[in-house]
Amino acid sequence: MSKFANTSHVVFGVAEANHTRGKAQEYLQTKSWCHVYVSGMDTILEILKQVESDPRRGCPAEGSELTPATFNTEIHLVEGDDSEYMDKICGYPCPGTIDVQLYISSKQFVCRCRASSMTGTVAQSLCETFKKTIANILAHPRQTAPSVDMLCNYDRSRIERWNKIDPWNQTIKACVHDLVRIQVSSQPESLASDGWDGPMTFRELWEQSSRLSFYLHDLGVKQGIMVLFSMGLSKWAIIAMLAVLRTGATCVPIDLLDPTHYIQTIQAKLVIATPSQVDKLFGEVEYILTDLPNFITLLAPAPDVYEPGISPRDPAFVMFTSGITSRPKPVILDHEAICTNILHLAETLKINDRSRVFQCSSLTSNVSISDIFGTIARGGCVCYATEHDRDADLPRMISSAQATHVFLTPTLLRELSPDTAASLHVISVISDGLTISDVLKWQDHVSLFHLYGNTECTICCTATDACHHDRLKYHGRLNMGRAMSCRTWIAEPGNVHRTLVPIGGVGELLIEGGILARGYYSSKDEDKDEDEDEDEETMTDAFIYDPEWLARFPKIRPSGRKVRMYRTRDLVRYESDGSIKFVGRMAM
Numbered sequence: 001m002s003k004f005a006n007t008s009h010v011v012f013g014v015a016e017a018n019h020t021r022g023k024a025q026e027y028l029q030t031k032s033w034c035h036v037y038v039s040g041m042d043t044i045l046e047i048l049k050q051v052e053s054d055p056r057r058g059c060p061a062e063g064s065e066l067t068p069a070t071f072n073t074e075i076h077l078v079e080g081d082d083s084e085y086m087d088k089i090c091g092y093p094c095p096g097t098i099d100v101q102l103y104i105s106s107k108q109f110v111c112r113c114r115a116s117s118m119t120g121t122v123a124q125s126l127c128e129t130f131k132k133t134i135a136n137i138l139a140h141p142r143q144t145a146p147s148v149d150m151l152c153n154y155d156r157s158r159i160e161r162w163n164k165i166d167p168w169n170q171t172i173k174a175c176v177h178d179l180v181r182i183q184v185s186s187q188p189e190s191l192a193s194d195g196w197d198g199p200m201t202f203r204e205l206w207e208q209s210s211r212l213s214f215y216l217h218d219l220g221v222k223q224g225i226m227v228l229f230s231m232g233l234s235k236w237a238i239i240a241m242l243a244v245l246r247t248g249a250t251c252v253p254i255d256l257l258d259p260t261h262y263i264q265t266i267q268a269k270l271v272i273a274t275p276s277q278v279d280k281l282f283g284e285v286e287y288i289l290t291d292l293p294n295f296i297t298l299l300a301p302a303p304d305v306y307e308p309g310i311s312p313r314d315p316a317f318v319m320f321t322s323g324i325t326s327r328p329k330p331v332i333l334d335h336e337a338i339c340t341n342i343l344h345l346a347e348t349l350k351i352n353d354r355s356r357v358f359q360c361s362s363l364t365s366n367v368s369i370s371d372i373f374g375t376i377a378r379g380g381c382v383c384y385a386t387e388h389d390r391d392a393d394l395p396r397m398i399s400s401a402q403a404t405h406v407f408l409t410p411t412l413l414r415e416l417s418p419d420t421a422a423s424l425h426v427i428s429v430i431s432d433g434l435t436i437s438d439v440l441k442w443q444d445h446v447s448l449f450h451l452y453g454n455t456e457c458t459i460c461c462t463a464t465d466a467c468h469h470d471r472l473k474y475h476g477r478l479n480m481g482r483a484m485s486c487r488t489w490i491a492e493p494g495n496v497h498r499t500l501v502p503i504g505g506v507g508e509l510l511i512e513g514g515i516l517a518r519g520y521y522s523s524k525d526e527d528k529d530e531d532e533d534e535d536e537e538t539m540t541d542a543f544i545y546d547p548e549w550l551a552r553f554p555k556i557r558p559s560g561r562k563v564r565m566y567r568t569r570d571l572v573r574y575e576s577d578g579s580i581k582f583v584g585r586m587a588m
Helices: 024-029 044-053 083-091 120-139 153-162 176-186 202-218 235-247 259-266 275-281 292-298 335-348 367-377 387-392 394-400 436-442 470-475 530-540 548-552
Strands: 009-017 031-037 073-078 100-104 109-113 191-195 198-201 226-230 250-253 270-273 287-290 315-321 329-334 356-358 381-383 405-408 426-430 447-452 462-465 487-491 507-512 543-545 564-574 580-585
Touching: 031 044, 109 120, 120 153, 176 202, 176 235, 176 335, 176 367, 191 202, 191 235, 198 202, 198 235, 202 235, 202 292, 226 235, 226 259, 226 275, 235 250, 235 292, 235 367, 259 275, 270 275, 275 287, 287 292, 315 335, 329 335, 335 367, 356 367, 367 381, 367 405, 387 394, 436 447, 487 564
Parallel strands: 009 073, 073 100, 191 381, 226 250, 226 270, 250 315, 270 287, 356 381, 356 405, 405 426, 426 447
Antiparallel strands: 009 031, 100 109, 191 198, 315 329, 447 462, 487 507, 507 564, 543 564, 564 580
16 A cells, blocks of 8 residues: 555554454444554564554544545455355445455455446456565565565566567667758758748758868867857757767757856867857867857868768767756767657657757757757758747747647646647647646647656657547546657666566656666766765666566566666656556655
8 A cells, every 4th residue: 555655654444344243234334444654664574563553553433533534445354264245245336435445354355446446457456466465575574665576477467568669679770960861862952940040951951060060070079079069049059069960079068057067067178159158158168169150151161071980879969967966967868869769759749851840948958859850850840939039929939930849848838829829730748747737728739748758868758649648538637658769667766676566556767778878977077076976976876787676577688688777766657558657756
């Protein structure tokens, strides 16, 4: 109950039944309640002793401070082996506010569930989990609660089925600029971008990036070099990022408001910036490249030199994400991880060569990688406005751009309506803040995708079309959808290496697959303060290898390869269809 309800304080009703009393319904009259505090430090024996010594145990529910409405679960202890009674109770509905009843005799137990509260599949899972848990406790009574293996074979086989697709077989072994080159060859005169500074075709994008890439290469920009970006949305920002990628170097977008911390962390020598940022950057780096519209026109046309030494495993971007101390952490994203994620995401979101994707995210957001290169890789057009115009009137900007797709936060979504953004076909929201009201507002007009992701998983690792998900239809609630180009696992938060939680239980979400970041960038600076040491300890623990429980999945466990997983620190639970429900964030 503690695991399924996600609480350390468990309350349930108890009926200590005497089978000689006759009628089945009379057992419901002897109800009392029991409160148990499930500590992560106490052993099972210690918890049971606490229950036995609790003076309130057995206190009648009626007239006490807890009423029957306080709990929705009952355990009926049936003396002896009353098979006739156990058969009879199956014909009675759950009374009052009770959703689950467990009847336990010396030889069998029966589980009754309210049909409106759970499906038959969930009920079967609950019964199998109960049997598994009791057997484990009896065999190992001195283990702590988080150590109890509750995963029954019934749940294990279902989780194995949900994770049967090997994400490594879905990995796109390519570089980001390879995907752009394909579209340049197939539709050179189609628009790659269209914004406040004018349209740009795929041919123009490639030619302009060739000029800048050739110049950067002469400056010594190559594999292993980090190039900082301090730019707003423009076609020149797209050109600059593509040019850097084609040299083999790594793009590092930095915060326009406070670039100093980023520069000190990365210790780069070159930054590409808008003219308005030069004063802030002067003296911080060795080279500042600015005013790209005029600068690139001064460069001679460059040969279409392809860099043969660039590997899909080379870093393409370093994106900063918030740390435990609110100090941004630099996450290294390989070409391979980005290509895998943006292509699978673009396919899910139905982006194609007729799509016009409006970009709302800043270049420092990992979503911008999908906005730009996910769109271009599928032959679509990236649309954008100035930050001022976008913030002042987002509906008008989307309408003017004739955008078909957009990534939004729930707050920005609520600025729009189906009437003011009639051109949209697909809206994507990466947040746990999407509500039923949001979905109902749009369900007859667009595909509204509810996405979940972390920078450590590149962009997005689960997705669902919220407007057409059965969980909304039958239960009136949203979830995160199912895994996309990865595997999802839900482990015991205090014991992620050893124990998975049962289906329906709350645990920490783990992600496996080729979309995972390489790790965190470190400048190997010895002069670190305490906050940096704390962050580094947390970053070291962020990725785990070959957890013990993986041995229970021999059919899908890869042979000869270490399995690496990212700990999201998010609490979730599996729904009965394999989709995932967000519960909350783990306390640090």
